[in-house]
Amino acid sequence: MAHNKVIYGLYNDEEDLLRAVKVAKDKHLEIMDVYTPFPVHGLDPILGLSESRLHIAGFVYGMLGTLTAFLGMTWIFTKDWPVIFGGKPYWSVPAFIPITFELTVLFASIGMVVTFYLVSGLGPGVVNNYLDPRITDDKFCIAFDEHDLDAGSAGSFFKETGASEVHEKTL
């Protein structure tokens, strides 16, 4: 990625942030990203973020786990090494349910967590460019890429929407 100049404003309250994002959307300003110390409810629809599809991935992983467990045990106990336990049939479906359930949960969880970190570009050893150390504390940040919005109009936007600080940073 080329070096981008980012201009960002910090707000002291999530209510200010929400109003500012609304203003930016009304003015059709291209927001690069919004950073907050905690998940701000009501932000996603204003920002126009589409719903996360992580749960769909989770369902697929879960099904994969179900099939792995059930088909695996079926194959082992009917084809690979059939053993009679207590006079029960080789293919004793009720006894397979607990392990099938556990592997469904296991596959879904591991798959979703790994997917989450991969698509978000996060993971052990990842170093991102952090705009401001106070974003993880008490500041709510709207960032514009300078290609999309020049410093002047960004500045007046931040002033108008009550940002407490405006900064510029080259990423």
Next chain:
Amino acid sequence: MSSYISPIREPLVTGNKTYHQITEDLASPTEKAPGRAWIIGFILAISMLAFGLFCIAWTVWHGIGTWNLNRTIGWGWDITNFVWWIGIGHAGTLISAILLLFRQKWRTGVNRAAEAMTIFAVICAALFPGIHVGRAWVVFYFFPYPNTRGPLWPNFNSPLLWDLFAISTYFTVSLLFWYTGLVPDFATVRDRAKGFRKKIYNFLSFGWTGSAKHWQRWESLSLVLAGIATPLVLSVHTIVSFDFATSVIPGWHTTIFPPYFVAGAIFSGFAMVLTLMIVTRKVLNLQDYITFAHIESMNKVILVTGTIVGVAYLTELFIAWYSGYVYEQFAFFNRALGPYWWSYFGMMFCNVISPQFFWFKKIRRSLFWTFLLSIVINIGMWFERFVIIATTLARDYLPSSWSYYSPTWVEMGIFIGTLGLFFTFFLIFTRVAPVVAIAEVKSILKSAGDQYTGPNAHAHGHGHSHDHSHAVDAGNDLSHNDDANSSTGTILTMEDDLKKLEGIGPKIEKTLKSAGIKTFQQLMGSEIANLQTILDEGDGNFTGNSPESWPQQAKLAFEGKWDELKDLQDRLDGGKY
């Protein structure tokens, strides 16, 4: 914005906290050198752990014969401890998963520590089956992997193998859930840290930025993980109970076991959470985050689950009598009045009678009683497992092999070792990670902070601070403002366009700004006389201008009430009334 919160609801964050204050309070324990209490506790815990490791080594070296198990008494303290620890490990996921689904806000104060406790308790639990098998070095035979012995597979029909799957899944999912919740908080610690610490937390925080999309995915992930962890947590102790219930041993072979074990697990888990959190909140000064509202909520859970356990005990007795099956009847007669009567009555007192004290609000909200009863319940739940396992096996079908089981020093040592392991891990955890979930507490502040809800709420009540939420909103907290001002490298200073006010032109604006009045906020707080002085002393002739209406206009502009400002300006004449 957020859903309706009843004003009767007790605040869950007290002390009129700001976001910055929350960060400060919750992150700082990881930044300070440990106190005396911590060091003493740690030395004690690690000595217990060392003794436990010695006893495990002794067991592995000399064999299971060092335990007082025999042909009939195949399970003793080992499986008792295993089930006890697994039960304790149920509170964390219950709090984080089930209470998340039920949108219980009080979970945010205790979920982090409870989840950590879960993970450590499951490690302690898993140790016991691992060494109980005797040849601990080939314990991986349990896992179905393509091996050179056939391949010979484990018995998928066996509850013991289900247990292996349940516990490894539970451990993995709890760990993932816990760590994903920790990532944003590690980022908070990272952004406060310097030097080598910053590097460590940078690694731990996975490069978290706080981007809106990441938060959205993070919440989605938490919700789905909670959704699947809920049946998981119920399944784990259900499957543990299958270890007993699917056998044909009188006293074990009962269908009531799964629900009764699950209720008992939650019961003991919450007791352990309370034991730990009452001490932790005191030592780390977390009284504003783990309030009496939290403690009372947990005590209510204890009361409900303790009562379920009590009903289960009585049902067991009734069914044993009602079944007309002599072996079953004998098993229960023997539990209550046989040689282990003391453990049965200990169990009954600790688990059935003691939680009933929590019907009284005074006791539910008393630290002393809560702490005392939580210890009593921890002991009682250990007795329960001992009663089920040891007393049943000590007198089986064949009177000639009846005996009295008591543990050897090795068995006791391993139990002490797991306590040491648990507390060692927990004490380390309190030093390296925020014990209360920082981001999650911040997210409930506006709905559950004591300045927004409850008897001490400010005039604006739980309505959000729409009108005066600019920079001045944080004015009630000085540290907050200081921090905001101490920013480095501000490129564009914030200035307002004062010309928007009637009576202020470019020249007057310049004069005001050179006198330090740059924003509407500053202007609205200025005395009219002072403004007049500035005008008089400025270079230019402003005799025709009067600043009398400027503060009023500036106030409206600052608050964003542009329509009202326009109305006012229509009434004004060149900025004069």
